[in-house]
Amino acid sequence: MQKILNYINGELKEPTPAKWVDNYNPATGEVYSLIPDSDERDVQNAVDAGLAAFPLWASTPREERSRIMLRIAELIEQKMDTLTEAESIDNGKPLWLANKVDIPRARDNFKFFATAILHEHSEAYQTDNEAINYSYHTPVGLAGCISPWNLPLYLFTWKIAPAIAAGCCVIAKPSEVTPMTAFMLSEICIEAGLPKGVLNIVHGLGPKVGAAIIEHPMIPAISFTGGTKTGQYIARTAAPMFKKLSLELGGKNPNIIFADCDFEEMMKVTVQSSFSNQGQICLCGSRLFIEESIYEKFKTEFIARVAKLKVGDPNEKETKVGAIVSLQHKEKILSYIQLAKEEGGKILVGGGEVKLDGRCTNGYFISPTLIEGLPHTCRTNQEEIFGPVVTLTPFKNEEEVLMKANSTQYGLAATIWTSDLKRAHRMAHKIHCGIIWINCWLLRDLRTPFGGMKQSGVGREGGFEALRFFTEVKNVCVKL
Numbered sequence: 001m002q003k004i005l006n007y008i009n010g011e012l013k014e015p016t017p018a019k020w021v022d023n024y025n026p027a028t029g030e031v032y033s034l035i036p037d038s039d040e041r042d043v044q045n046a047v048d049a050g051l052a053a054f055p056l057w058a059s060t061p062r063e064e065r066s067r068i069m070l071r072i073a074e075l076i077e078q079k080m081d082t083l084t085e086a087e088s089i090d091n092g093k094p095l096w097l098a099n100k101v102d103i104p105r106a107r108d109n110f111k112f113f114a115t116a117i118l119h120e121h122s123e124a125y126q127t128d129n130e131a132i133n134y135s136y137h138t139p140v141g142l143a144g145c146i147s148p149w150n151l152p153l154y155l156f157t158w159k160i161a162p163a164i165a166a167g168c169c170v171i172a173k174p175s176e177v178t179p180m181t182a183f184m185l186s187e188i189c190i191e192a193g194l195p196k197g198v199l200n201i202v203h204g205l206g207p208k209v210g211a212a213i214i215e216h217p218m219i220p221a222i223s224f225t226g227g228t229k230t231g232q233y234i235a236r237t238a239a240p241m242f243k244k245l246s247l248e249l250g251g252k253n254p255n256i257i258f259a260d261c262d263f264e265e266m267m268k269v270t271v272q273s274s275f276s277n278q279g280q281i282c283l284c285g286s287r288l289f290i291e292e293s294i295y296e297k298f299k300t301e302f303i304a305r306v307a308k309l310k311v312g313d314p315n316e317k318e319t320k321v322g323a324i325v326s327l328q329h330k331e332k333i334l335s336y337i338q339l340a341k342e343e344g345g346k347i348l349v350g351g352g353e354v355k356l357d358g359r360c361t362n363g364y365f366i367s368p369t370l371i372e373g374l375p376h377t378c379r380t381n382q383e384e385i386f387g388p389v390v391t392l393t394p395f396k397n398e399e400e401v402l403m404k405a406n407s408t409q410y411g412l413a414a415t416i417w418t419s420d421l422k423r424a425h426r427m428a429h430k431i432h433c434g435i436i437w438i439n440c441w442l443l444r445d446l447r448t449p450f451g452g453m454k455q456s457g458v459g460r461e462g463g464f465e466a467l468r469f470f471t472e473v474k475n476v477c478v479k480l
């Protein structure tokens, strides 16, 4: 059985002591590799390596940091097929999706930040004829980067790339549910010649390895993506140590559809924004609000399209909905479908597990599920399900839909479909979310700020915001 290894001080290492956790292929339900069950001793080794590497890495010319990172991007490109396959096996997502979205984006994350640092500038302020101030950014030191399982390499590199580009050394932990491509990244970093200790990857369980990173006094900045509950623990723990925090947390995103939208385009994209990656994208629209006058038309057409989505083996090209990431998560989603029924919801399509033949007989599959007839205040409409489940709710006017859209504790993303530009802007300004898509979804420009409000998080990733997060700004005032 393949053993995944930690990457500490430039070397691939077994955990201390050599204990392992099973890694499952969710499409088959089989254990196919072993994950290090690391603990605080491995984290301490990683911290020692990072601290030793930091002075040199922080003072390495940015052209050189950029060159090494571009080499990493190049190697990701060269290994696209093996990385794609590994991501699909580990996560259950369709192979074509990993190939189209996940791995190209991991490559682009390195490219983006490798080149961004070549275009940075610092600020200067003249105080009349009295003084001149200049402000500049220095890397914060060691950064802790912890990521979830839904877009494994994509989100892992979205943190690591800006951190090392900024001159930090990193202690990173991928999700224990999807560790494989992070392990492959460590092999790539060795091949690319990343100096030892600059990136350290410690695999293992959240409450053990993750907590040891959060609690470590020598890690002053934490970039975390994951659930709101874990984020609350991190905020509670990190606050007394005054650590810098970037928290990208859960969502319950509204998708608001007005009667004057481009119906065909909206329909095509809404199928994607509801069920891509089995609905396990933090940006998926899980609450669909449809203007009353087109509700029946929308419902009929949406049901027809969703019923046609093929749930199947992630290896098959026709598969649109692959496996749910784990048995535990499958059970959680099914419990929410049950809750929706108890709350009075009517299942329009789907509503349960799918049993496949062949190699996927024991895999974890759920059919895309549409539910109507629920009040916006019920638990199904308030809590994050993070699966292929969406609710349909009609609305009469802007005021009503705004109130309902803003009624959850979350504030990550919202989608608005309308051809009335004034209305689109008006709504965008009034919705309590960090990211608004108008007549599109997941159209990403890596320069833009990315993140949520309320319980969806603190801070923003993306572009120079991400680079700045991994630095401290210093102002120097010189009297003229």
Ligand code: NAD
Residues within 6 Å of the ligand: 146, 147, 148, 149, 150, 151, 155, 173, 174, 175, 176, 204, 205, 206, 207, 208, 209, 210, 211, 214, 225, 226, 227, 228, 230, 231, 233, 248, 249, 250, 251, 281, 282, 384, 386, 412, 452, 456, 457
């Ligand atoms: P999770 O919070 O359970 O785990 C995320 C990571 O945190 C994992 O690596 C896990 O091992 C680690 N972790 C768990 N407990 C920890 C602890 N006590 N201390 C430190 N680390 C700990 O989340 P998940 O189930 O892996 O991911 C799904 C969640 O992520 C959803 O809520 C989803 O909305 C969210 N998410 C948010 C974004 C965003 O950009 N806002 C993007 C993707 C996913």
